[in-house]
Amino acid sequence: MKRIFIQFLLSLLASSHAYSQWIPIPFPASSRNEFLTSYNWVDSHFIAGVSNNSSIYYSEDAGNSFLQIQIPVTHPGTFQQVSVNEAYLIDYGKNLILHTKTLWSSIDTLIISDGNDTAFNNNRVIFLHFWDEKSGLLLGDSSDGCLEAWQTQDGGGSWNHISCQNLPAQKLNILLSLNFLPQLSELGNGRGILRFPQYPSVHFFISSFGNEIKKTTVPIEFRITSQMAFQDSLHGLALRKYSFNTGITSILSTSDGGKTWDSSLFYTQFLNNIIHAPASTLHQGAYVASGNGTFNSRDAGKTWEQWDTIYRESLNFFDIEHGFSIVADNGNGIGGYLFDPAVLPYPNSVAQTIENQFSLYPNPCKNYITIENSGQETRVTLIGVDGKTHGHWTLHQGTNKLRLNVPAGIYFIRDAEGAFCEKVVVVD
Numbered sequence: 001m002k003r004i005f006i007q008f009l010l011s012l013l014a015s016s017h018a019y020s021q022w023i024p025i026p027f028p029a030s031s032r033n034e035f036l037t038s039y040n041w042v043d044s045h046f047i048a049g050v051s052n053n054s055s056i057y058y059s060e061d062a063g064n065s066f067l068q069i070q071i072p073v074t075h076p077g078t079f080q081q082v083s084v085n086e087a088y089l090i091d092y093g094k095n096l097i098l099h100t101k102t103l104w105s106s107i108d109t110l111i112i113s114d115g116n117d118t119a120f121n122n123n124r125v126i127f128l129h130f131w132d133e134k135s136g137l138l139l140g141d142s143s144d145g146c147l148e149a150w151q152t153q154d155g156g157g158s159w160n161h162i163s164c165q166n167l168p169a170q171k172l173n174i175l176l177s178l179n180f181l182p183q184l185s186e187l188g189n190g191r192g193i194l195r196f197p198q199y200p201s202v203h204f205f206i207s208s209f210g211n212e213i214k215k216t217t218v219p220i221e222f223r224i225t226s227q228m229a230f231q232d233s234l235h236g237l238a239l240r241k242y243s244f245n246t247g248i249t250s251i252l253s254t255s256d257g258g259k260t261w262d263s264s265l266f267y268t269q270f271l272n273n274i275i276h277a278p279a280s281t282l283h284q285g286a287y288v289a290s291g292n293g294t295f296n297s298r299d300a301g302k303t304w305e306q307w308d309t310i311y312r313e314s315l316n317f318f319d320i321e322h323g324f325s326i327v328a329d330n331g332n333g334i335g336g337y338l339f340d341p342a343v344l345p346y347p348n349s350v351a352q353t354i355e356n357q358f359s360l361y362p363n364p365c366k367n368y369i370t371i372e373n374s375g376q377e378t379r380v381t382l383i384g385v386d387g388k389t390h391g392h393w394t395l396h397q398g399t400n401k402l403r404l405n406v407p408a409g410i411y412f413i414r415d416a417e418g419a420f421c422e423k424v425v426v427v428d
Contacts, residue, residue, distance in 0.1 A: 021294070021307045022325060022337035027057060028068045030333030036326055038079040041318035048081040050089060051334065056104055060084075063324050063338045069104045078181065082130045090125055097125060097138070099156065112138055112150050112159050127182045129210075131190055137210030139182060139194075151210035162213055185228040185236070185258075193228060193258050200224055203258065222252060222261040229276040229287055233257055237265075237287055237301045239274055248383070248412055248421060249291070251301045265301045268414060268421045269293070277317035283341075285320055294325070312337075357420075358395070360413070364425035371400045371413070378420070383412045 031053055039049025039057075048058035054076055056069040074093030081087040088110070089098045097110040112125075130136035138150040138159070149162035186192045190209035195202065200223035205214045218224075223240065230236035234257050240250040251265035271291040279285035287297045294307040294315070310327060317323040323339030357375035371380075373395045382390040382404065390406050404411075408428045414421040 021340055022310070023340050025063060025066065025336040025338050027066055027334040027336055032333060034333050036314075036334060036336075037076055039314075039316060039324070039326075040079075040081055041316060041322065041324075042081050042084055044318050044322050046081075046084050047316075047318075047324060048087065050076045050079040052076060056087075057334070058103070062322055063336075066336070071098070071104055071107065073098065078126075078128045080128060080130055082133050086133060088128050088130065088136075090128055092125075095125055097128065110156055127184075129184045129192075131186065131192075131209055135190060135209035137184075137206070147204075149210065149213055153209060153211075160211065162210065183227065185230055187230055187257050188233040191233065191257070195224070195228075197224075197226065205258070222263065224252060224261075226272060227274050228258070229274045230258075231276045231278075231285060231287070231300075235300065236276070237274060239271055239289070248414070250423070253301055264423075266412070266421050266423060267295075267301075267304050269295065269304070269306070271295065273312075273315060275315050275317060277320040277323060280319040280321040280341075283320045288315055288317060288323070290315055290325070358422070360422055360424065363422075364427045365404070366427060367403060367405065369402050369404060369413075369424060371395055371402065373397050373400060378415050380413050380415050380420070382406070382424070383414065385410050385412075 034051050034053045034055075036049040036057065037052050039047060041047045045062050046058070046060055047063050048056060050056055054071055054073040056071055057066045058069070058081075059066045071089075073089065073091045075091060077090035077092040079087070079089045085103045086101045087099075087104070090096070091098060097112065098107050099110045100107050125138065125140045127139040128136065134153055134155045136152050136156065140148040140150075148164060150159045151162055152159045182194050182196055184192050184194045184206070190207065192206045194204040194206055194213075201218055201220070203216050203218055205216060206212070224238040226239035228236055228238040234255055236254050236258065238252045238254075238261070240252055240263070249267045249269065249271040250263060251267060251271075252261040252263050253265055254261050269292050271289040273291070274287060274289040277286050277288050284298060287301060289295045289297075289304070290312040292311065293309040294312055295304045296307060297304045312325040312327050314326045315323065316325070317339070321339075321341040325337045325339070327335040327337060357373060359372045361370055363369065375397065377397065378395045379392065380395055381392050384390055384406075390411065391402075391404070393400070393402050404424075404426060406426055408426050411424045411426060412421055413424055
């Protein structure tokens, strides 16, 4: 009873300062049901994005206030602000790329051609990414299921057509029709990993600023269903969602630039999005994730601290002191929130760690698993990846042998408060 009361008290403390890390920022003339479809930081002062209502919103004071520019776009798509004045935007409605060097006071249409073929011929332009003001990559589709790629290293003055990367034609067309567009995670030095979140079995490894693209099939246990986040060219985290019902997130980690992944990390809250906030001059960097609130980890995903209990649709950090988030605002317009660095190093946050009092073996197991409990008596539950409960046990201090009696598969053993959670693999 004492432990339950302490957990309840900690949850009250966490919810009592739900907005202490985030300051609400009003947007000029934001209409009902309007939201930012894409936005990014250029430096620690300038941030810009595009809304579904064909408006550019930008801030020159680190997100404390925003200005609005209406632009002639029918269906805003991929957007990237590469400098204070220069930006690119795909108009999905007209299948065009819009480009400005004057902060949208003048706009030109970008023609992508290598002199022999043009990117727009029979193709749909779907994705654009620039590593800097010079080096960029454009993706489009073709009728035979080929993922077309075009690359520039002179700011769009000339483009190189990269050989097609084949995807199943039916799968590619379905992804594009549902706007399941690619995501690119930068690894530094012109490298990155490109993938479709709804098609997790394939990753495209990019090098030389898009001049080389290699398709790789990913083993099923490491198929990432949400975002990747990298703190440098080698080390990163990604999320694999099993089921909303489990309330558990599998956190994949890599130390070789995404070539191989480890799946031994878990968190007992549901996490949906993850990014890495780089270090500033005063504070170390951290991974930041959103789900049933906003969470951060400063030890590569091993432990997490909870900032608040608000669901945020997107997170974006220039560094750990300069962050911005978007919150679903129930049809009231854009809900923007600026991160408040005054809370660093998070004195009010509530840490939730996995206790070290339990050890499990063998794992994988067949019909039985043994759990050593070095602490007090604890009640645990076996949960499947679909969220269904498959058994309850009381773990006494010492050795506990549990008969599982479940089909082969992946399960989780956790206690009621979520302080202990461990993946269990059952084999035939």
